Amino acid sequence: MITIKGLRQGLLIILGEGAWHDTLRELEARLVNSANFFKGGLVALDVGAQSLAADDIERARMLLSSFEVRLGALITQDAGTAAAARSLGLGPTLPAPADPTPARRTAVAAVRATEGVEPAEAGLPATSVSEPLDGGTDGILARRRVRSGQVLRHPGHIVVIGDVNPGAQLIAGGDIIVWGKLQGSAHAGALGDTGAIVGALVMQPSTLRIADTQLIQTGKERRRDAGPRVARVNADGIEITIWQEK
Amino acid sequence: MQATVITITSGKGGVGKTTTAANLGCALALRGQKVVIIDGDIGLRNLDIVMGLENRIVYDAVDYVEGRCKLKQALIRDKRAPELYLLATAQTRDKTAMNPEKMSALCDELRPDFDFIIVDSPAGIEQGFETCLAPADRCLVVTNPEVSSVRDSDRVIGLIESKEKDRTTHLIINRLSAARVKKQDMLSVEDIQEVLSTAIIGVVPEDESILSSTNKGVPVALGGKGAAAVAYSEIARRLMGEDVPLQPLQSGGFLQRLFGRS
Numbered sequence: 349m350i351t352i353k354g355l356r357q358g359l360l361i362i363l364g365e366g367a368w369h370d371t372l373r374e375l376e377a378r379l380v381n382s383a384n385f386f387k388g389g390l391v392a393l394d395v396g397a398q399s400l401a402a403d404d405i406e407r408a409r410m411l412l413s414s415f416e417v418r419l420g421a422l423i424t425q426d427a428g429t430a431a432a433a434r435s436l437g438l439g440p441t442l443p444a445p446a447d448p449t450p451a452r453r454t455a456v457a458a459v460r461a462t463e464g465v466e467p468a469e470a471g472l473p474a475t476s477v478s479e480p481l482d483g484g485t486d487g488i489l490a491r492r493r494v495r496s497g498q499v500l501r502h503p504g505h506i507v508v509i510g511d512v513n514p515g516a517q518l519i520a521g522g523d524i525i526v527w528g529k530l531q532g533s534a535h536a537g538a539l540g541d542t543g544a545i546v547g548a549l550v551m552q553p554s555t556l557r558i559a560d561t562q563l564i565q566t567g568k569e570r571r572r573d574a575g576p577r578v579a580r581v582n583a584d585g586i587e588i589t590i591w592q593e594k
Numbered sequence: 595m596q597a598t599v600i601t602i603t604s605g606k607g608g609v610g611k612t613t614t615a616a617n618l619g620c621a622l623a624l625r626g627q628k629v630v631i632i633d634g635d636i637g638l639r640n641l642d643i644v645m646g647l648e649n650r651i652v653y654d655a656v657d658y659v660e661g662r663c664k665l666k667q668a669l670i671r672d673k674r675a676p677e678l679y680l681l682a683t684a685q686t687r688d689k690t691a692m693n694p695e696k697m698s699a700l701c702d703e704l705r706p707d708f709d710f711i712i713v714d715s716p717a718g719i720e721q722g723f724e725t726c727l728a729p730a731d732r733c734l735v736v737t738n739p740e741v742s743s744v745r746d747s748d749r750v751i752g753l754i755e756s757k758e759k760d761r762t763t764h765l766i767i768n769r770l771s772a773a774r775v776k777k778q779d780m781l782s783v784e785d786i787q788e789v790l791s792t793a794i795i796g797v798v799p800e801d802e803s804i805l806s807s808t809n810k811g812v813p814v815a816l817g818g819k820g821a822a823a824v825a826y827s828e829i830a831r832r833l834m835g836e837d838v839p840l841q842p843l844q845s846g847g848f849l850q851r852l853f854g855r856s
């Protein structure tokens with residue numbers, strides 16, 4: 349069983365028990381299935397108590413990099429494995445960017461997306477987002493403008509309060525909600541959830557995907573679609589409708 | 595005296611960074627400010643040509659950083675203004691001759707003796723950009739009114755915002771032509787402002803005199819009367835803290851045609 353979580357600095361992939369060869373096979377299958385979700389990401393691997401040699405870790409790193417994923421950290425309970433990881437330059441935590449900007453961030457979970465790399469929030473452990481309560485689901489809130497070249501990536505939901513500029517990218521395992529103008533690209537359900545939605549106050553995405561379905565844009569809708577819209581997958585592909593309570 | 599370090603950057607190449615650096619340096623110096631312009635574009639050596647000072651270079655910034663000369667020897671005095679200096683870049687291909695730490699240390703050394711240190715960055719967002727950004731107290735992002743330039747500026751502004759150091763960032767829209775905005779083959783000031791949501795410190799029009807002044811090595815801000823010269827001197831005044839409105843309401847001039855939609 350492989351579990352994927354969102355970290356402030358990137359993604360955490362928790363690998364299950366079992367022979368390393370099989371584990372890597374399973375990881376590869378996940379990477380194949382959700383290539384777009386992982387592409388360009390920074391990952392910490394949690395290998396539990398497994399005893400691994402530097403070669404084993406290097407194989408995982410090569411596998412990840414063949415999907416354009418960077419391995420940035422290795423979390424292990426085994427001293428020998430930790431030493432092997434260190435010999436490859438891998439510590440137990442993802443490098444926090446050298447540049448947190450506290451002034452621009454809100455206390456809840458404001459997120460700064462520099463290539464999806466998030467600094468540790470003061471007072472929170474560097475390696476986890478808070479667990480959801482009472483059946484809610486996990487996600488991040490970014491309260492700012494997401495600019496060209498910036499990537500927000502999370503296995504849960506992504507909520508942006510602000511505009512998403514052309515050239516910016518949102519990639520969520522769950523839903524994407526933009527309380528602002530969505531002009532960049534958005535991929536919801538990027539881990540395979542076809543029930544995910546994308547909502548925006550102004551819906552003008554450069555590309556929009558839900559799970560494996562891509563929105564086909566004719567070019568005409570871009571001007572007409574003023575006002576809140578929501579995108580969902582139906583039998584014919586992605587349908588965009590006016591956002592209202594039903 | 596404690597200089598303000600202003601880094602001129604853009605992302606996209608050829609949008610007018612060097613022209614802006616030279617002209618703002620001149621405009622500030624003509625207003626009595628003590629100014630040094632640093633060419634941060636290693637290997638290309640453009641600024642000294644635009645300034646018409648290429649024949650005066652004996653030592654450059656890299657010579658100083660690597661201990662081959664004194665700082666005073668590398669500072670080229672431009673006699674067309676009371677206190678204007680150029681620190682040229684090396685023609686070396688070795689771009690590691692400068693890095694963020696060395697550039698910051700260099701600027702710190704200059705700070706006590708100047709009012710403004712203007713750093714002209716290379717195109718792109720790689721090492722040279724990081725080097726020039728490091729010492730900056732404020733940034734001027736130069737953008738042309740076209741989609742690709744605005745996109746790159748957006749990226750650069752995002753990178754500037756992601757740094758720990760809080761910097762004031764302003765936008766200079768360069769090469770705007772009112773006629774072409776009207777014909778809709780150019781983005782308007784409002785369009786650009788909407789995407790970048792960054793305050794505009796000046797709009798420099800497309801101006802033919804820029805090209806000939808570049809060829810002559812005499813920046814238009816040194817006494818030129820054209821629209822660009824006026825724009826540079828207004829930006830200089832704003833940098834000095836003067837409140838110069840962006841839209842002169844009665845003049846019926848260029849800016850009013852640009853902004854006066856109501």
Ligand SMILES: Nc1ncnc2c1ncn2[C@@H]1O[C@H](COP(=O)(O)OP(=O)(O)OP(=O)(O)O)[C@@H](O)[C@H]1O
Binds near residue numbers: 717768799802808
């Ligand atoms: N306002 C203007 N009106 C007309 N021409 C201009 C204007 N500003 C710049 N130019 C011209 O555009 C060209 C590029 O300008 P400049 O060298 O300053 O750009 P740059 O951003 O420094 O380029 P690089 O990225 O290569 O360093 C030059 O030929 C210059 O004369």
Ligand SMILES: [Mg+2]
Binds near residue numbers: 612635714715716
């Ligand atoms: Mg230049």
